[in-house]
Amino acid sequence: MTGVAIEAHGLGKTYGRRGGGHRALHDCSFRLPTGRVCALVGPNGAGKSTLLNLAAGLDRPGAGSLAVLGSTDPAAVRDRIAYVAQDKPLYPQLTVADTLWAGAELNPGRWDRATADRIAGTLPRTARVRALSGGQRTRLALALALGKRPELMLLDEPMADLDPLARHELMGVLMAETAEHGTTIVMSSHILTELEGACDYLLFVDGGRVRLGGEAEDIVSAHVLLTGQARDLAPHTVVESRTTGRQLTALVRKEGPVDTATWAVTQPTLEELLLAHLRSPEAPPLLTPSAAAAGTRAEAVSA
Amino acid sequence: MAAESAAIEFRIDRRSGVATYLQIVQQTKQALRLGVLEPGDRLPAAREVVEATAINPNTVLKAYRELEREGLVEARRGLGTFVRRTLGGAPDATAADAPLRTELADWARRARAAGLEKDDVGALFTAVLDSTYSTNGTNGTDSVGRSHEGDQER
Numbered sequence: 319m320t321g322v323a324i325e326a327h328g329l330g331k332t333y334g335r336r337g338g339g340h341r342a343l344h345d346c347s348f349r350l351p352t353g354r355v356c357a358l359v360g361p362n363g364a365g366k367s368t369l370l371n372l373a374a375g376l377d378r379p380g381a382g383s384l385a386v387l388g389s390t391d392p393a394a395v396r397d398r399i400a401y402v403a404q405d406k407p408l409y410p411q412l413t414v415a416d417t418l419w420a421g422a423e424l425n426p427g428r429w430d431r432a433t434a435d436r437i438a439g440t441l442p443r444t445a446r447v448r449a450l451s452g453g454q455r456t457r458l459a460l461a462l463a464l465g466k467r468p469e470l471m472l473l474d475e476p477m478a479d480l481d482p483l484a485r486h487e488l489m490g491v492l493m494a495e496t497a498e499h500g501t502t503i504v505m506s507s508h509i510l511t512e513l514e515g516a517c518d519y520l521l522f523v524d525g526g527r528v529r530l531g532g533e534a535e536d537i538v539s540a541h542v543l544l545t546g547q548a549r550d551l552a553p554h555t556v557v558e559s560r561t562t563g564r565q566l567t568a569l570v571r572k573e574g575p576v577d578t579a580t581w582a583v584t585q586p587t588l589e590e591l592l593l594a595h596l597r598s599p600e601a602p603p604l605l606t607p608s609a610a611a612a613g614t615r616a617e618a619v620s621a
Numbered sequence: 622m623a624a625e626s627a628a629i630e631f632r633i634d635r636r637s638g639v640a641t642y643l644q645i646v647q648q649t650k651q652a653l654r655l656g657v658l659e660p661g662d663r664l665p666a667a668r669e670v671v672e673a674t675a676i677n678p679n680t681v682l683k684a685y686r687e688l689e690r691e692g693l694v695e696a697r698r699g700l701g702t703f704v705r706r707t708l709g710g711a712p713d714a715t716a717a718d719a720p721l722r723t724e725l726a727d728w729a730r731r732a733r734a735a736g737l738e739k740d741d742v743g744a745l746f747t748a749v750l751d752s753t754y755s756t757n758g759t760n761g762t763d764s765v766g767r768s769h770e771g772d773q774e775r
Binding site for chain 1: 633
């Protein structure tokens with residue numbers, strides 16, 4: 319049985335005063351099924367952190383609605399959510415041991431001490447948080463998040479401070495967590511390769527809305543790279559095309575069978591796909607059936 | 622730590638261009654061909670694989686389903702995934718002291734003595750292999766992952 323971890327309808331959030339305000343999210347709709355490991359990717363300022371903040375119930379949407387773990391008030395289910403914000407907020411004057419103790423006290427009935435201790439690993443227990451390196455702070459924040467045994471983990475740029483070894487180790491820990499407990503994980507990054515392989519779901523946010531959403535594999539296989547003599551690309555949706563002399567190279571979204579007699583066809587990588595979309599802001603959004611919010615067939619309605 | 626350790630460990634190469642689940646499938650088959658895996662052996666649980674490799678659990682399950690579909694392994698509920706049969710026409714033919722292997726090792730030494738680089742030998746071997754096996758309709762199960770996409774594009 320799969321439920322819905324996050325469902326957003328026409329979500330909007332504007333920061334600052336009206337008129338000069340910055341629209342961080344605008345008419346953002348999607349659905350994330352439970353048990354997925356989702357890469358939340360997009361350029362800087364795309365709205366990733368805003369989205370995570372709203373999902374964690376730390377902020378309220380300016381428009382639209384957001385349901386998290388079945389509740390339309392994310393703050394009400396906060397005990398089932400773990401959120402690690404980008405700046406890894408911890409109390410600098412507490413020691414590592416104090417921080418872990420606070421994790422246990424603040425999560426009565428849920429706290430998994432063995433897991434938290436295992437992830438905290440070799441962190442010196444008597445050291446104060448302010449004396450820890452960025453990577454060590456990340457480790458401690460992840461120990462708190464996993465010790466809570468959450469149903470949904472929201473991780474904003476979780477791997478940014480980590481050295482390659484720690485990154486591999488902690489990504490492995492997160493994957494084991496979801497393998498064992500079916501935990502839904504959302505990880506943001508502007509570096510896709512950091513997440514590729516670990517994530518099976520994708521939310522590509524750009525300009526405050528979701529441009530690609532769904533099973534990473536399905537999104538990739540919905541597209542092909544065509545190379546051949548310049549000619550009409552219909553009926554396919556062209557995401558990006560380039561002509562060099564007589565040769566045309568195009569990344570298209572397949573609309574029906576591809577004529578393999580006239581085109582050399584290859585499968586783009588996820589990275590190629592995202593780059594092509596970033597270069598082509600006018601490419602229409604694509605959400606797979608599992609990622610389309612219920613009842614959002616609203617293109618015609620909003621026109 | 623699992624009480625009874627699994628019989629194989631997977632290596633994932635993210636830059637190989639081969640789909641991750643296919644790497645697991647291929648490595649399992651290779652282990653079956655070489656006798657590293659034998660019937661009754663347990664494949665590592667998804668949890669163990671993902672903790673070691675940091676890949677998504679569904680990728681491992683997809684690989685195991687593929688191996689199961691080909692009848693090579695079977696999932697026993699609550700126990701794990703177990704090897705059902707070996708691969709290769711003659712399991713003994715790949716053993717360290719088998720005649721075919723000894724001959725090949727001998728040939729490889731001669732190729733090296735003749736000044737061929739490892740890549741040259743690989744290319745030569747692949748070319749001979751292709752021409753030998755293309756004549757009698759191989760079952761080509763290793764290319765399974767790609768054939769689906771081919772179907773769609775027809």
